[in-house]
Amino acid sequence: xxxxxxTNTNKNKKFLAKSPPLPPPGVRHDDDKSSINKxxxxxxxxxxxxxxxxxxxxxxxxxxxxxFRNRNGGxxxxxxxxSTTSQSSRYYRGCVATEDIKExxxxxxxxxxxxxxxxxxxxxxxxxxxxxxxxxQKVVKETEAVGRHRGMVEEGEEEEEEEEEEEExxxxxxxxxxREALVVAVTCELAxxxxxxxxxxxxxxxxxxxxxxxxxxxxxAQKERLRGTDCWTRFKSYADExxxxxxxxxxxxxxxxxRPFFEAIANGKGKVPKTLxxxxxxxxxxxxxxxxxxxxxxxxxxxxxxxxxxxxxxxxxxxxTSKxxxxxxxxxxxxxxEDDSEDEEDISSSKPASNASEASHSHSLARxxxxxxxxxxxxxxxxxxxxxxxxxxxxxxxxxNHAHPALAxxxxxxxxxxNRLNMIAVRDIRKxxxxxxxxxxxxxxxxxxxxxxxxTSSRNPHNSVTISFKELFAACDKVYGFENPRFxxxxxxxxxxxxxxxxxxxxxxxxxxxxxxxxADAIFSxxxxxxxxEEEEEExxxxxxxxxxxxxxxxxxxxVAIRALTPGKRYxxxxxxxxxxxxxxxxxxxxxxxxxxxFRENRVDRRRVTxxxxxRLSELKTFSMLRKWLRMGRMKKWLL
Numbered sequence: 001x002x003x004x005x006x007t008n009t010n011k012n013k014k015f016l017a018k019s020p021p022l023p024p025p026g027v028r029h030d031d032d033k034s035s036i037n038k039x040x041x042x043x044x045x046x047x048x049x050x051x052x053x054x055x056x057x058x059x060x061x062x063x064x065x066x067x068f069r070n071r072n073g074g075x076x077x078x079x080x081x082x083s084t085t086s087q088s089s090r091y092y093r094g095c096v097a098t099e100d101i102k103e104x105x106x107x108x109x110x111x112x113x114x115x116x117x118x119x120x121x122x123x124x125x126x127x128x129x130x131x132x133x134x135x136x137q138k139v140v141k142e143t144e145a146v147g148r149h150r151g152m153v154e155e156g157e158e159e160e161e162e163e164e165e166e167e168e169x170x171x172x173x174x175x176x177x178x179r180e181a182l183v184v185a186v187t188c189e190l191a192x193x194x195x196x197x198x199x200x201x202x203x204x205x206x207x208x209x210x211x212x213x214x215x216x217x218x219x220x221a222q223k224e225r226l227r228g229t230d231c232w233t234r235f236k237s238y239a240d241e242x243x244x245x246x247x248x249x250x251x252x253x254x255x256x257x258x259r260p261f262f263e264a265i266a267n268g269k270g271k272v273p274k275t276l277x278x279x280x281x282x283x284x285x286x287x288x289x290x291x292x293x294x295x296x297x298x299x300x301x302x303x304x305x306x307x308x309x310x311x312x313x314x315x316x317x318x319x320x321t322s323k324x325x326x327x328x329x330x331x332x333x334x335x336x337x338e339d340d341s342e343d344e345e346d347i348s349s350s351k352p353a354s355n356a357s358e359a360s361h362s363h364s365l366a367r368x369x370x371x372x373x374x375x376x377x378x379x380x381x382x383x384x385x386x387x388x389x390x391x392x393x394x395x396x397x398x399x400x401n402h403a404h405p406a407l408a409x410x411x412x413x414x415x416x417x418x419n420r421l422n423m424i425a426v427r428d429i430r431k432x433x434x435x436x437x438x439x440x441x442x443x444x445x446x447x448x449x450x451x452x453x454x455x456t457s458s459r460n461p462h463n464s465v466t467i468s469f470k471e472l473f474a475a476c477d478k479v480y481g482f483e484n485p486r487f488x489x490x491x492x493x494x495x496x497x498x499x500x501x502x503x504x505x506x507x508x509x510x511x512x513x514x515x516x517x518x519x520a521d522a523i524f525s526x527x528x529x530x531x532x533x534e535e536e537e538e539e540x541x542x543x544x545x546x547x548x549x550x551x552x553x554x555x556x557x558x559x560v561a562i563r564a565l566t567p568g569k570r571y572x573x574x575x576x577x578x579x580x581x582x583x584x585x586x587x588x589x590x591x592x593x594x595x596x597x598x599f600r601e602n603r604v605d606r607r608r609v610t611x612x613x614x615x616r617l618s619e620l621k622t623f624s625m626l627r628k629w630l631r632m633g634r635m636k637k638w639l640l
Contacts, residue, residue: 041065051200055262056114056395063107065399066096068434070456094401094434101429107410108423115383115421116198116393122185123192127270131261179376180257182391186372187258188272191279201395205379207371211604214374214452218608225612228564228571229389229619230466230503231445250373258369283365290364332483378451381412383421391561394421403436404461410437436551445615454611465620467560468514471570473554475563488526496522510625512557519640520553550636556594558630564623575620576615585610 041049045065052058070092101107113121118128189196196202208216215223215235226232265272266281379398380391400410400423410423414465429435437449441462444454473489482488493499505517564570567577585606592603 017436030250048200050118052395057111058395061105061107061109062099062397063095063097063435064103066094066434067091067176067259092401093399094436095396095399097429097431097433097435100431101425101435103425103428107425107435108424110394110397110421112409112419114395116182116185116189116201117390118185119182119390120140122189123276124185124188124265124270124272127261127265127272128181128185129265130270135449179380179391182255182380182393183253183369183372184258184261186375186393186616187262187369188276188280190368190371191365192273192276197611198393201393202375205371205375208367208374209602212374212452213448213608213611214378215449217368218368218375222605222608222612225444225572225609226615229445229612229615230443231449231615233468234446235449250370253634254366254369259365262365280365283368287365374452383414395537396419397423397437401436402451402455404438405438405441407436408438409433409435412437414596444618448611448615454614460618461508463508463622464505465619466505467557467624469498469500469502469504469519471560471563472504472516472520472556472573473523475559476520476552478559479552479556480524488523491526492519492522495526506622506626508622510622510627510629511634512626512629512638516557517635520556521549521639524549524552533595546636550639553639554633554635556629558627561623561626561630564580565620565627571615571616571620575617575624578617578620582610582613582617585613 041064042563049064050058051110052060068091116122117125119125122128186202189198189202193199206212206214207209208214210217223232223235226235262280262284264270265277266284268277284625375393376391379393381394381397382389383392384390397412403409409425409427409429411426413422413424414420415422423437438450441464442450443465448454473485473492476482477485498519502519504519505513506516507513565574567574571578573581589606592599596602
C-alpha cells in the first residue's frame with residue numbers, strides 16, 4: 001500500500017512525544033473499520049482534490065481520499081502505507097467509498113488528455129517522438145569491464161564467454177526502454193516546476209529521500225542484505241524479463257539513454273518549450289560545474305602534498321595554499337551539508353521547485369531523474385496492448401492501494417466513445433470500505449523492488465523463487481557428467497530458445513514450474529543416443545527412460561535447493577539465522593525511544609534490514625518446500 005500524498009509532520013513532533021497515538025483528525029473507527037465524517041482531510045488533500053476536479057476534470061463518483069487503521073498494530077514494512085499526516089503509524093492513507101457502490105459502477109473517470117503520456121501530452125512529447133527514444137539501443141554491457149573479465153578467462157573458454165556476452169548484448173532491456181520515455185518526460189516536468197501542467201499532481205509524489213524505502217535510497221550495505229534474492233539479482237542486472245522493469249539499472253540508463261536525450265535538447269534538437277530547454281541546459285551546466293569543483297579540490301590537496309615533499313617552498317606560499325585548500329574543503333563540506341539539509345526537507349515536503357529557474361539552480365539532473373524513476377516505478381500504469389502498449393501516469397488511479405488480485409475492488413477500462421479512462425467496480429463496495437486495486441501476482445521481493453513496500457502480512461501466496469539457467473545447468477552437469485558441456489549448453493539454447501539470462505520459477509508450495517522441468521529434461525536429453533529401437537521394445541524403453549529422467553531431474557533440483565539452503569552459497573545465512581535476526585530487530589524496535597541519538601536513522605535501518613530479511617526468508621522457505629516436494633516422488637507425473 002503506497003498512496004502518494006505527503007504533508008509536513010514537523011509541527012506535531014512535540015505533541016507526539018507527550019501524547020498517546022491518535023487517529024488523523026476526523027477519522028473514527030469501529031471494530032477495526034474506518035469511517036469518514038464531513039471534514040476528514042487536510043488542507044493539502046482538499047486542494048489536491050480540487051485541482052483534480054477543476055484543472056484535470058477527474059470525476060470521482062462515490063469515493064475520495066481516506067484513512068484506515070493498520071491492523072498489524074502499527075508495524076509498517078515500507079513507507080508507502082504509513083500515514084505521514086496522522087499522529088500515529090497506526091493509520092495509512094488510501095481510497096475510501098463515501099457511499100454504497102454497486103458492481104459495474106464507474107468509480108473514477110479520467111479524461112484522456114489529463115493523463116501524463118510521454119509521446120503526446122508531456123512538455124517534451126515532440127522531442128521524444130523526433131529523437132525516437134523508445135527505440136534507443138544504447139544500453140549495452142560496459143565494454144571495459146567485459147574486456148578485463150575476458151582477459152582472465154582461459155583460452156578454451158573464451159569463445160563460450162563471447163557467445164554469452166553477445167546474447168546478453170542482444171537482450172538489452174527493450175521493455176525497460178519503453179518505460180524510459182515516461183521517466184524522461186517526468187524528469188522534464190519536474191525541471192519545469194510550477195510551469196508544468198502536472199505540477200500539483202507531481203507534487204503529491206514522494207521523492208527518493210534519505211528515509212524512504214525505495215531501493216534507490218538504500219545504502220549499499222542495506223542492499224547487500226538482499227544478496228542472492230531475486231529482488232537483488234533483478235535490481236543489479238538484466239536477470240530476466242521481470243528485471244527490465246524500473247528501477248533496475250537506473251544509473252546505467254541515466255548515462256546511456258537519458259543523458260544523451262537531455263544533451264540533445266540542450267543543444268537545440270527536438271521541439272520543446274524554451275523554458276524547458278533552458279532548464280535542462282542549466283541542469284547540465286550545474287552538473288559539469290559540480291564535477292569540476294570536485295576535481296579542483298582533489299588537485300589542490302594533491303598539490304599541497306607535493307609541495308610538502310619538496311620541502312623548499314616559501315612559507316607564505318605554503319600558508320596561502322593551506323588556506324585555499326581549507327577554504328575549498330569547507331566549501332565542499334558546506335555543499336554536502338546543504339545536500340543533507342535538502343534530504344531533511346524532502347522528508348516533510350515532496351514538492352518540486354516552484355518554477356523552472358529554481359528547479360535548474362537548486363536540483364541536479366541526476367537527482368530529478370532518480371525521482372522520476374521512483375515515480376514511474378511506483379505509480380505508472382500500462383495502457384494499451386502489444387504494439388500500442390505504453391506507460392502513463394493516471395491522476396487519482398495511483399491513490400488505490402494494493403491487494404491480492406482476488407481481493408481487488410476495481411478493474412481498469414478505456415471508453416473510446418467518451419475518450420476517458422474508467423475505474424469500474426467488480427464487486428459491491430460498502431460505504432466506508434477501502435477500495436483496492438491490484439498490482440498483480442507479485443512476490444514480496446518484486447513488491448519491494450518495484451514499489452518500495454512489503455505487505456504487513458507475511459503470508460503472500462505469490463512468494464515464489466526463481467532458479468537461473470546457470471544454477472540448473474551446473475547441477476545437471478554434476479549429476480550427468482557431460483563430456484562436452486559447451487556443446488550441451490549451445491544445443492539446449494537452440495532447442496528451447498532460452499539463454500544465459502533465463503530464470504525458472506519454483507512455486508511457493510515447492511512445486512517446480514512446468515518450464516523448469518522441461519528445461520531440465522532438455523538438458524539431460526541432448527547427449528542421448530539418437531539410434532532408433534525396435535518398435536516392440538520402444539514402449540518399455542520409454543517407461544524406463546522416463547523413470548531415469550525423473551530421478552535425474554529430482555537429483556539436480558535437490559542439489560540446487562541444498563546449495564541455496566547452505567549458508568554462504570546463494571544467501572549469506574540460513575533460514576533459522578534470518579528468522580532470529582528479524583526477531584532481534586523487532587525486539588530492538590519495540591524498545592527504541594525517540595530520545596535516543598540517531599533514532600530515526602537507526603529505525604529506518606532496522607526497517608530496511610527487516611524487509612530484506614523477510615524477502616530472503618520467503619525464498620529460503622520456498623527452497624525448503626522444494627526439497628519436501630522432491631522427496632514425495634512426484635517428478636514422474638509432471639514430466640511432459
